[in-house]
Amino acid sequence: MDTPDSAPTAVPGTGARRRVVICKARPVDGVIRAVVVGLLVTWGLVVYVRDMADADPMQALRGPGPALVLLSAVLFGTLGSGLWVGRHRGSSRWRLGIVLLLVSMAAAVTLYAATPAADRGLLFCMAALWALLIRLPLRWGVAVSALTIGTIGGLGEVFRDGADLGLLAAFAGITAGGVASRQNAVAQEATRRAEAANAVLAERSHIAREIHDILAHSLSAQIVHLEGARLLLSRDGDRVQALDRVERARNLARSGLEETRRALATLRGEMPEPQEVLAELAEEFYQSTGRPCDVRVTGEPRELPPQAGLTVVRTAQEALTNVRKHAPGARAHVTLRYLGDKVELEVTDSGGTEPVVAADGGGYGLVGMRERAELIDGTLMTGPDGRGFRVSLRVPV
Secondary structure (H helix, E strand, O other): OOOOOOOOOOOOOOOOOOOOOOOOOOHHHHHHHHHHHHHHHHHHHHHHHHHHHOOOOOOOOOOOHHHHHHHHHHHHHHHHHHHHHOOOOOOOOHHHHHHHHHHHHHHHHHHHHHOHHHOOHHHHHHHHHHHHHHHOOHHHHHHHHHHHHHHHHHHHHHHOOOOOHHHHHHHHHHHHHHHHHHHHHHHHHHHHHHHHHHHHHHHHHHHHHHHHHHHHHHHHHHHHHHHHHHHHHHOOOOHHHHHHHHHHHHHHHHHHHHHHHHHHHHHOOOOOOHHHHHHHHHHHHHHHHOOOEEEEEEOOOOOOOHHHHHHHHHHHHHHHHHHHHHOOOOOEEEEEEEOOOEEEEEEEEOOOOOOOOOOOOOOOHHHHHHHHHHHOOOEEEEEEEOOEEEEEEEEEO
């Protein structure tokens, strides 16, 4: 049967390791199928040759004997060649395979009409019919089946004691099974395409979150410093402070470029330890705001799955970006806890002490953090914490 087996594999391209099922043939299934088909063919050949040898009178190389031997050779030769040649749809020899299968069916039906000893040949006719039902367009396959059933029934009425209803029912069953198998293959292909489309959408969403987190973290802080420098210069303020603001914005631009490179490495599956990245984020927070950001790690640090580590880092990054944007002048505290079967991240701030500088934003930060947590069965809780704000993430590892 020309239908793919399905085996779950992961779609490459990110460190997220999403489990996306793609239909892919497994070698062991091919070996099992080959063994089963080989045994059935061998059994059919042995039974057919035995019936021909035990026929009364026994077929000899005289009279109709040579013709029957030739038809038998045509039956088996065209059936085997047709199954092999036309196994790949769309190949240059696919049509030749269809013709060979039709010839093998015609040889089997002719043998059925010529001698009762060749009745077993219809087993191979059924095999050819099954292959045609799978390979031909559905209406043509059903038409070939109906023609075959009608021909065998008519030959039974003419050359036998009547149509063999059991044999006709067997061909009808082969037809129904072939159509069902074909529909199943179509459904599997539709499922595979839908899963591939879902994988693409999931990957696009993942890349959108990465781009947002990088740009929001870097550009929002630059906007704050550049706006501060603009206000100082517009009011004839301290040019030294304005230059300091510009230099901080420049440093943040460089940091954003480095973060972009880090994100690209993460997409390739290269993820540094979360505590190292948190320390870098804390340093960036201090350089951009002049306020300290304390980082505390409890428990025994260990290597996290790529998706869990990425979620921890991006959540901390987005939370610190929100502190910078919505609570200027606030101190930040980051706590990472390694527990038995999970990791907890908590980011809090002391509340803003300076006016908020208006900055345009897409409002995707909290949504992105929550989506990241849900993708790996984690939970995200946010809300006021005294005068400040609290972001708490819990992810299984």
